Amino acid sequence: MWKKVVSCAAAGFLLASAPLPSALGGNAREAHAAANFNDVSSSFWASKEINFLHSKGIIEGYDDGSFLPNNKVTRAQAAKMILSALGEKEPTVSNDVFSDVKKDHWAAGWISLAKQKGIISGYENGTFKPEETLTRAQMSKLLVRTFEQEYDLSVKDDTVEPFSDVWINQEFRPYVSKLYQHGITTGTDSTHYSPYSSVNRAQFSVFLSRTIEPSYRVSSAENGGSSTTPPATTSTYGIVKTDSLNMRSGPSTSSGVVASLKRGTKVDYLGDQQGYWVKVRYNGQTGYVHKLYLKLKNEQGSSVANRVIVLDAGHGGKDPGASGNGVVEKELVLDIAQRVQKKLEAAGATVIMTRTDAATYPELKDRTDLAQSKYADMFVSVHTNSAPSAPSANGSEVYYDTSQNTNGSESAILAKEIQEQFVSLVGMNDRGTKDNDFYVVRNTDMPSVLVELGFLTNSGDAAKFKSDYYRNLFAEAIYLGIKNYYSL
Numbered sequence: 001m002w003k004k005v006v007s008c009a010a011a012g013f014l015l016a017s018a019p020l021p022s023a024l025g026g027n028a029r030e031a032h033a034a035a036n037f038n039d040v041s042s043s044f045w046a047s048k049e050i051n052f053l054h055s056k057g058i059i060e061g062y063d064d065g066s067f068l069p070n071n072k073v074t075r076a077q078a079a080k081m082i083l084s085a086l087g088e089k090e091p092t093v094s095n096d097v098f099s100d101v102k103k104d105h106w107a108a109g110w111i112s113l114a115k116q117k118g119i120i121s122g123y124e125n126g127t128f129k130p131e132e133t134l135t136r137a138q139m140s141k142l143l144v145r146t147f148e149q150e151y152d153l154s155v156k157d158d159t160v161e162p163f164s165d166v167w168i169n170q171e172f173r174p175y176v177s178k179l180y181q182h183g184i185t186t187g188t189d190s191t192h193y194s195p196y197s198s199v200n201r202a203q204f205s206v207f208l209s210r211t212i213e214p215s216y217r218v219s220s221a222e223n224g225g226s227s228t229t230p231p232a233t234t235s236t237y238g239i240v241k242t243d244s245l246n247m248r249s250g251p252s253t254s255s256g257v258v259a260s261l262k263r264g265t266k267v268d269y270l271g272d273q274q275g276y277w278v279k280v281r282y283n284g285q286t287g288y289v290h291k292l293y294l295k296l297k298n299e300q301g302s303s304v305a306n307r308v309i310v311l312d313a314g315h316g317g318k319d320p321g322a323s324g325n326g327v328v329e330k331e332l333v334l335d336i337a338q339r340v341q342k343k344l345e346a347a348g349a350t351v352i353m354t355r356t357d358a359a360t361y362p363e364l365k366d367r368t369d370l371a372q373s374k375y376a377d378m379f380v381s382v383h384t385n386s387a388p389s390a391p392s393a394n395g396s397e398v399y400y401d402t403s404q405n406t407n408g409s410e411s412a413i414l415a416k417e418i419q420e421q422f423v424s425l426v427g428m429n430d431r432g433t434k435d436n437d438f439y440v441v442r443n444t445d446m447p448s449v450l451v452e453l454g455f456l457t458n459s460g461d462a463a464k465f466k467s468d469y470y471r472n473l474f475a476e477a478i479y480l481g482i483k484n485y486y487s488l
């Protein structure tokens with residue numbers, strides 16, 4: 001995550017990539033104690049970050065010795081702090097910078113430099129609104145655009161974040177996603193980023209410190225995963241999904257029954273998986289239950305972290321599947337499945353693919369056997385429809401099986417969650433969810449669905465399949481459906 005700074009000769013502290021961590025030690029901290037602000041006590045939640053930035057000369061207090069941590073950050077102040085963190089000095093300006101930033105504005109030099117560096121661009125009407133308070137959305141963009149290179153804020157997939165108020169088409173989403181995945185933000189709570197809220201000086205100090213000093217970042221265990229390190233165990237619990245579930249003293253049906261758990265009972269998940277048996281704790285007692293009758297959930301972080309999910313790209317090799325309008329099913333569904341894989345893995349899930357290239361054709365039994373042998377938590381098969389004699393037929397549908405699948409009712413819930421996303425996010429015609437005993441959803445015991453993305457033979461659906469933008473939306477829809485299923 002830490003990338004050594006090789007440029008920015010002017011950035012004195014940035015160059016100190018080796019000595020920096022030791023400079024943060026206790027002695028160094030005490031050496032700066034005299035410089036603390038009279039309204040930032042050592043127990044203040046952001047005192048460490050505020051004092052860190054102050055020690056680097058990046059932020060200043062007021063003449064009376066205060067810092068006013070709850071004051072809002074204006075756009076002009078943000079420009080100054082960001083550039084100070086880059087080690088820049090304020091240049092003198094001889095011309096007005098924006099129509100509302102005259103050359104004698106207190107921050108004219110900073111704003112001019114930020115504009116010159118491409119960090120800020122102002123509004124379309126030629127103004128900058130320097131005294132307007134900075135929003136959290138604007139802050140995410142500012143931090144990422146300024147520090148992306150020096151501190152390697154790259155991610156596998158910049159659509160991964162857990163916030164319900166950050167949407168796929170919002171301009172700032174990739175920036176929020178990067179900050180989240182690198183442990184720079186955890187949101188205002190676990191499901192909200194509050195993009196249009198203003199930022200105060202304490203909050204800004206924490207964001208900026210975490211950006212330029214990786215040791216201040218929140219560990220991946222707390223934020224649900226990053227692109228570079230697998231997330232540690234989020235505390236996991238299980239909800240009983242059957243009317244009566246025996247908790248046994250050992251991992252087999254021959255072990256004695258310790259307790260009988262009713263549907264909806266919450267148990268602590270202790271792991272120790274042996275086959276389908278897992279260790280749990282309920283009411284102070286520990287024992288083993290069959291994993292297929294538990295829905296595993298996370299107390300915090302991404303709801304999919306640590307779940308084992310099998311993605312099955314339909315067809316392959318000798319079996320191309322359907323085709324139409326220049327699109328071949330086996331190729332399209334592999335691409336979509338791999339996009340889903342990236343999103344799930346970036347959020348901390350373990351993904352098992354039934355095939356990873358276009359040349360391979362796994363038998364249907366091999367696909368379901370793979371899911372069973374890995375004791376997977378979920379199975380999702382990806383297909384497309386075709387109706388050569390009815391080219392107007394279009395839309396998405398999702399299948400599940402209640403005839404043999406042990407988790408038929410859970411499969412139906414998963415199907416509904418994914419279908420809702422196809423309709424609302426991708427704008428597909430809603431063909432609904434359907435109970436049908438297709439081989440792969442019938443011969444699996446975990447929640448299993450088969451999605452039909454749309455019709456290759458329909459020109460409207462096919463146009464979406466040919467578009468990179470829409471392919472990402474289809475993958476996002478499947479990902480969100482899975483994520484929402486585990487949030488229920």
Ligand SMILES: [Zn+2]
Nearest residue numbers: 314321383384
């Ligand atoms: Zn198919």
